[in-house]
Amino acid sequence: DTKDGKKDGPCANQDVVDKLLELKKLHEAHATNEDHWRVYSYNKSLKGIRDYPKRIKSFDEARTIYGVGEKTARKIMEIIDKGTLDRIRFEKTEKTQVAMFFMGIYGVGPAIAENWYNAGCRTLEDVKAGKGGIKLTAAQSIGLEYYSDINTRMPRSEVEEIFNMIKPIALEIDPDLYIEVMGSFRRGRADCGDIDILITRPTADGRTHRENYDDLELIYRGYVARALTGCEANRSVGTLLASRGAALLYYTGDDGFNRSVRLKANRMGYSLNQRGLYGGVVRNPCNRRQKTNAGAPDPPPSVTISPTAEFSLSLGNIIASETEQEILAILNVPWQEPHERIR
Numbered sequence: 001d002t003k004d005g006k007k008d009g010p011c012a013n014q015d016v017v018d019k020l021l022e023l024k025k026l027h028e029a030h031a032t033n034e035d036h037w038r039v040y041s042y043n044k045s046l047k048g049i050r051d052y053p054k055r056i057k058s059f060d061e062a063r064t065i066y067g068v069g070e071k072t073a074r075k076i077m078e079i080i081d082k083g084t085l086d087r088i089r090f091e092k093t094e095k096t097q098v099a100m101f102f103m104g105i106y107g108v109g110p111a112i113a114e115n116w117y118n119a120g121c122r123t124l125e126d127v128k129a130g131k132g133g134i135k136l137t138a139a140q141s142i143g144l145e146y147y148s149d150i151n152t153r154m155p156r157s158e159v160e161e162i163f164n165m166i167k168p169i170a171l172e173i174d175p176d177l178y179i180e181v182m183g184s185f186r187r188g189r190a191d192c193g194d195i196d197i198l199i200t201r202p203t204a205d206g207r208t209h210r211e212n213y214d215d216l217e218l219i220y221r222g223y224v225a226r227a228l229t230g231c232e233a234n235r236s237v238g239t240l241l242a243s244r245g246a247a248l249l250y251y252t253g254d255d256g257f258n259r260s261v262r263l264k265a266n267r268m269g270y271s272l273n274q275r276g277l278y279g280g281v282v283r284n285p286c287n288r289r290q291k292t293n294a295g296a297p298d299p300p301p302s303v304t305i306s307p308t309a310e311f312s313l314s315l316g317n318i319i320a321s322e323t324e325q326e327i328l329a330i331l332n333v334p335w336q337e338p339h340e341r342i343r
């Protein structure tokens with residue numbers, strides 16, 4: 001994964017960052033709650049260590065860094081003193097390595113990867129053959145077929161080429177569409193993991209013009225080799241133009257930047273999602289931690305975005321959504337160009 005590692009270029013403690021990143025990835029391959037929290041905690045300390053300007057010299061110094069607790073400080077010193085980290089050797093079992101490899105298949109998370117391992121699968125050939133009686137969903141089969149394509153980042157120029165093909169088709173269907181590339185491309189990255197396209201439309205008549213999106217999808221299918229999961233899972237249809245700023249902000253990312261902006265919004269009593277910034281939000285009691293404890297992580301997007309969005313839509317009032325500028329201004333976040341939105 002080149003995404004995390006290269007983000008900010010090398011820092012004063014790059015060896016520490018590399019080793020902790022490696023450990024974090026090993027924990028990501030486990031489905032337990034405990035590992036989920038470890039990953040959260042490593043993300044936090046990794047940010048602190050990346051931002052720390054000097055070479056770390058002592059345990060006490062390490063402890064002063066944002067997000068670094070006692071255990072992480074011990075690991076940091078082990079890396080600095082010995083150049084290695086025992087915990088990596090301990091976590092890097094065959095099972096974990098196979099699970100990480102299987103997680104490169106679209107639609108496979110740590111739980112499925114572990115099931116497949118327990119069923120006796122070790123290679124993509126085993127998975128393909130359904131060894132141990134395992135069954136693949138349609139999306140996973142496609143993910144398997146295009147394993148290396150999906151796991152290879154593409155140059156920026158390829159994104160441009162594909163988008164230049166799609167855009168005129170979209171505008172032919174509906175000249176009022178606003179259609180732009182988001183994600184790493186909008187942040188100016190030289191390579192992109194995928195193409196994130198935002199489509200919105202003015203809706204003076206209050207309609208979503210959903211039928212146009214369906215047309216668009218039919219045409220777009222003529223260009224793609226295979227559509228994953230009938231695309232439903234991947235498509236957030238009908239973004240209204242009034243929500244464009246919120247959508248731009250969300251889909252431009254990066255995900256770390258989004259997390260910190262959302263956290264700030266929550267602390268100020270707002271709720272931010274891809275549709276807008278909401279005020280007067282009565283929080284779901286299950287999520288209260290998120291509001292009262294600044295250190296708590298955002299639950300995964302599948303949990304926060306949809307339910308919280310519905311929840312705030314019904315109970316909060318919209319404060320801002322049309323431009324990125326107005327949303328960031330209300331949150332007192334200084335304006336940052338897309339390429340600067342890296343956490």
Ligand code: DCP
Pocket residue numbers: 003182183184185191192193194195196250251252253254255258259301
């Ligand atoms: N996003 C988010 N939280 C997530 C996933 C996505 O906030 N868990 C937002 C921010 C991302 C954007 O959606 O920048 C697009 O998601 P991608 O996974 O495509 O991420 P990028 O485009 O930033 O990187 P890549 O080049 O790997 O696609």
Ligand code: MG
Pocket residue numbers: 182183184185192193194195196
């Ligand atoms: Mg992307």
